[in-house]
Amino acid sequence: LALAAELQGALAADDQLTLVLQPTVDLPTGTPIGVEALIRWHHPRRGLLTPVHFVRAVEASDLLGQFTRYVLDRALAVTAELSRAGYELPISVNLSPRSLLDPHLPTDLAELLRRHKVPAEHLILEITETVVLSPLRITDQVLAELRGLGVKFSVDDFGTGYSSLTFLTRIAVDEMKIDRTFVAKMGESKQTGAIVRALVDLARRLDIRVVAEGVETAQQRAALVELGCHAGQGFHFGKDVGENEIIAEIERLR
Numbered sequence: 001l002a003l004a005a006e007l008q009g010a011l012a013a014d015d016q017l018t019l020v021l022q023p024t025v026d027l028p029t030g031t032p033i034g035v036e037a038l039i040r041w042h043h044p045r046r047g048l049l050t051p052v053h054f055v056r057a058v059e060a061s062d063l064l065g066q067f068t069r070y071v072l073d074r075a076l077a078v079t080a081e082l083s084r085a086g087y088e089l090p091i092s093v094n095l096s097p098r099s100l101l102d103p104h105l106p107t108d109l110a111e112l113l114r115r116h117k118v119p120a121e122h123l124i125l126e127i128t129e130t131v132v133l134s135p136l137r138i139t140d141q142v143l144a145e146l147r148g149l150g151v152k153f154s155v156d157d158f159g160t161g162y163s164s165l166t167f168l169t170r171i172a173v174d175e176m177k178i179d180r181t182f183v184a185k186m187g188e189s190k191q192t193g194a195i196v197r198a199l200v201d202l203a204r205r206l207d208i209r210v211v212a213e214g215v216e217t218a219q220q221r222a223a224l225v226e227l228g229c230h231a232g233q234g235f236h237f238g239k240d241v242g243e244n245e246i247i248a249e250i251e252r253l254r
Ligand code: G
Pocket: 037, 038, 039, 050, 051, 052, 055, 071, 094, 095, 096, 156
């Protein structure tokens, strides 16, 4: 059976598709300021699958809408749970660019936010720059409606595509995430160091939050703080944990 066909069963099964969660922290203090949701598929035969193994197939199938709603539903449930535990932390959800061609997404998302009683500002939609590649009116319409709900937008993996700068003019973005390939090399390569410096500077001039992905060492953290980078995410602070471990993880980081 093709992966996309098996996804139908996984969406119904409820225990096959789960989220792992990774905190985002305030870089100078290390205090948690948010949580990113990442999908995992516990496939009955193939074992644990990460997004690289199946998201492309989902995007090409007619199950993308259902999949996207499933992830949003589950992520908002986590946020509501954190809120009940006393932690008002926004959740970041990765959206497939093609979801922005779905004209029903904004109304369905509004309903999910209501159902989970999560304020729209506590949802950050992470979009990779490839969205820019579909300069369609429908995408702009969906983006505008989502923005109208009050949800936030983040440009993910910033710097790896070729339309980054255009993207920043296309919608009002609230956050830029510097791709972890830059963070990994910033200490060794003068060129990469200059790029990270310029990206942090750009974000600050645009008055948006800048998050460094893949912070693995104290040196990287210190260098990023020095450059004025607001936030970070990475193994230096904590790796991703399961849905029932996230409260303990937030408490550990506080
Ligand atoms: O968790 P992992 O490192 O394997 O994630 C790799 C990438 O997969 C992420 O950077 C993100 O772009 C994508 N991803 C993770 N979760 C989701 C999801 O729920 N939906 C979509 N469309 N992409 C996701």
